[in-house]
Amino acid sequence: MLQWTTKNFILTYFFTLISTHEYLPINRIPEWKSKINGNIGPSFGQPEQIHLAYGGDPTSYSITWMTYDDTLKSIVEYGTDISDLEHSVEGRCAVFLDGQKHSVWRYIHRVNLTGLVPGTRYFYHVGSDHGWSPIFFFTALKEREDGGFIYAVYGDLGVENGRSLGHIQKMAQKGQLDMVLHVGDFAYNMDESNGETGDEFFRQIEPVAGYIPYMATVGNHEYYNNFTHYVNRFTMPNSEHNLFYSYDVGPVHFVVFSTEFYFYTQWGYHQMENQYNWLINDLKKANSNRHNIPWIITMGHRPMYCSDFDGDDCTKYESVIRTGLPLTHGYALEKLFYEYGVDVELWAHEHSYERLWPVYNRTVYNGTRHPYVDPPAPVHIITGSAGCRENTDVFVEHPPPWSAVRSTDYGFGVMRVYNSTHLNFKQINVAQEGKIDDDFWVVKSSPKHHRPFKHRDLKRLRTYGTHIPKHHCHHKSHCDKTRRRRKHSRHSHVEI
Known part of the structure; x- marks a missing residue:
């Protein structure tokens, strides 16, 4: 069975320059994991740049964030009690290189939350075992x-x-x-x-x-x-x-x-x-x-x-x-x-x-x-x-x-x-x-x-x-400029 490494996928993505979200294979093996050493993990696993988007109806939101390394998991834990984030949803991770000479590998994590109750406040944080964000909150649209x-x-x-x-x-x-x-x-x-x-x-x-x-x-x-x-x-x-x-x-x-x-x-x-x-x-x-x-x-x-x-x-x-x-x-x-x-x-x-x-x-x-x-x-x-x-x-x-x-x-x-x-x-x-x-x-x-x-x-x-006609001048100052430009154009044409 073929096992995708993160590097294989990224190189394929870079050369095809696909303009849509291209998710990493679920069965991928990040470079740090391929070394089969429990003491080695992602160097940069802390989530940042968290942002919400409306999911298309009031019961659905999407949450997006970034890491500088592949954390393998993309998880949102959320709930109505800040001390008990009882629900957990796992999403997908995409990666992109922007085509610059020293392009940075950016891992974009996306999770969709569904079944939200409009008007209800939810607390949440995002991440994985390699790093969690602070706890934020949102109120589902009502x-x-x-x-x-x-x-x-x-x-x-x-x-x-x-x-x-x-x-x-x-x-x-x-x-x-x-x-x-x-x-x-x-x-x-x-x-x-x-x-x-x-x-x-x-x-x-x-x-x-x-x-x-x-x-x-x-x-x-x-x-x-x-x-x-x-x-x-x-x-x-x-x-x-x-x-x-x-x-x-x-x-x-x-x-x-x-x-x-x-x-x-x-x-x-x-x-x-x-x-x-x-x-x-x-x-x-x-x-x-x-x-x-x-x-x-x-x-x-x-x-x-x-x-x-x-x-x-x-x-x-x-x-x-x-x-x-x-x-x-x-x-x-x-x-x-x-x-x-x-x-x-x-x-x-x-x-x-x-x-x-x-x-x-x-x-x-x-x-x-x-x-x-x-x-x-x-x-x-x-x-x-x-x-x-x-x-x-x-x-x-x-x-x-x-x-x-x-x-x-x-x-x-x-x-x-x-x-x-x-x-x-x-x-x-x-x-x-x-x-x-x-x-x-x-x-x-x-x-x-x-x-x-x-x-x-x-x-x-x-x-x-x-x-307003096509060649209308709404103030004489503009008309004067227009006339001067036309006059200049005619003189330029004669000189040529």
């Missing part, structure tokens, strides 16, 4: 007595200058949050210093992610080696790669996807195609279930619209995320999300906060007293100022008409979905000691407003909205 679930929402949080982290840690441990939605860009960057920056990031978020589910979206700072650190370090529900997936919490269907497929095409256009087809199928299924789960909320890193002063894709009238690939408009997401009635779209990437008026195809719904009550278009929110070494972004002096509220201070969002009709979003300003920069509601007055947008929505959007 709707709050005063309504709904509370989410911290942010992107672009780094190891350096992680200004929002302390506020989020405190809120998570005090039970003021139910879940984190991290909308891309972690650590800056997880692959740096041979992966040590990624290790430090997961240590820093452990005081959050050890207590509440930490749900992730891939961003541009995870691009290295086809997003290998992101793929291997997280465990998201209904996915073996974490790049696109969906799950339900209470009245919300969350749809998580990668905007990075549109920019890092060296990894192949098939990733974009696979995701687009998956999105169609997922949104069809979600719409057929809106009588049970009415809200659809998407999470993608790079926004379709923004007004930062950085020349990024979302500042252009034809963002590739919004309108699809050049010329063909293939895999365009704005039309797709509109046709399937997405209610709210969460973004990051811009190191700032910006709330948009309801908008579709450059038509801004800002001509009524209550634009967020039964809006005829999705509501976009950009919250990417959690804090990183690249600091915050500044806005253009005269923002385009779709921009409703802006802040350049460090902060993060707190979203509460109370029920099938009311969603509240606040932006917390950590630079000003928790001041609230924005506080608004999205209201769907009845279940019939949770549905694909239709012709009557377009009519209302056009009647009470403002259409």
Whole structure:
């Protein structure tokens, strides 16, 4: 009978560069065990970087951690009494080398807990006979007595200058949050210093992610080696790669996807195609279930619209995320999300906060007293100022008409979905000691407003909205710049 050693498996894995969780064989023999000496064990068996993820329903959680050696066993002991962790579940261990010259062997342990009772507090620790973590606790998700679930929402949080982290840690441990939605860009960057920056990031978020589910979206700072650190370090529900997936919490269907497929095409256009087809199928299924789960909320890193002063894709009238690939408009997401009635779209990437008026195809719904009550278009929110070494972004002096509220201070969002009709979003300003920069509601007055947008929505959007033509200059300063650029282009052409 063939017996796998850890080294055999890792070498096979390294040369195939598989982009999914590849688990070590259960019958493997770690190098330390092959020496048949009871005095020899793993050199680095202490678990660290513990983080929770929602398992897809309130009775299921996954727990992920890392060791620097193969401990052979991956165990979670848990229970409702801190002095009696009566239940024990064994999971699997995966390993990855990230492709760098001096790649470190990282052993990623995953355990799924099932049969949890919503609203019950559980204490747990993770590890093996070669090392155990401290005892953490979590409360299996259950709707709050005063309504709904509370989410911290942010992107672009780094190891350096992680200004929002302390506020989020405190809120998570005090039970003021139910879940984190991290909308891309972690650590800056997880692959740096041979992966040590990624290790430090997961240590820093452990005081959050050890207590509440930490749900992730891939961003541009995870691009290295086809997003290998992101793929291997997280465990998201209904996915073996974490790049696109969906799950339900209470009245919300969350749809998580990668905007990075549109920019890092060296990894192949098939990733974009696979995701687009998956999105169609997922949104069809979600719409057929809106009588049970009415809200659809998407999470993608790079926004379709923004007004930062950085020349990024979302500042252009034809963002590739919004309108699809050049010329063909293939895999365009704005039309797709509109046709399937997405209610709210969460973004990051811009190191700032910006709330948009309801908008579709450059038509801004800002001509009524209550634009967020039964809006005829999705509501976009950009919250990417959690804090990183690249600091915050500044806005253009005269923002385009779709921009409703802006802040350049460090902060993060707190979203509460109370029920099938009311969603509240606040932006917390950590630079000003928790001041609230924005506080608004999205209201769907009845279940019939949770549905694909239709012709009557377009009519209302056009009647009470403002259409921004393709070559529109929303302020004379921008028009003057445009004219100067065109004049310069003509002169350059003549000289050539």
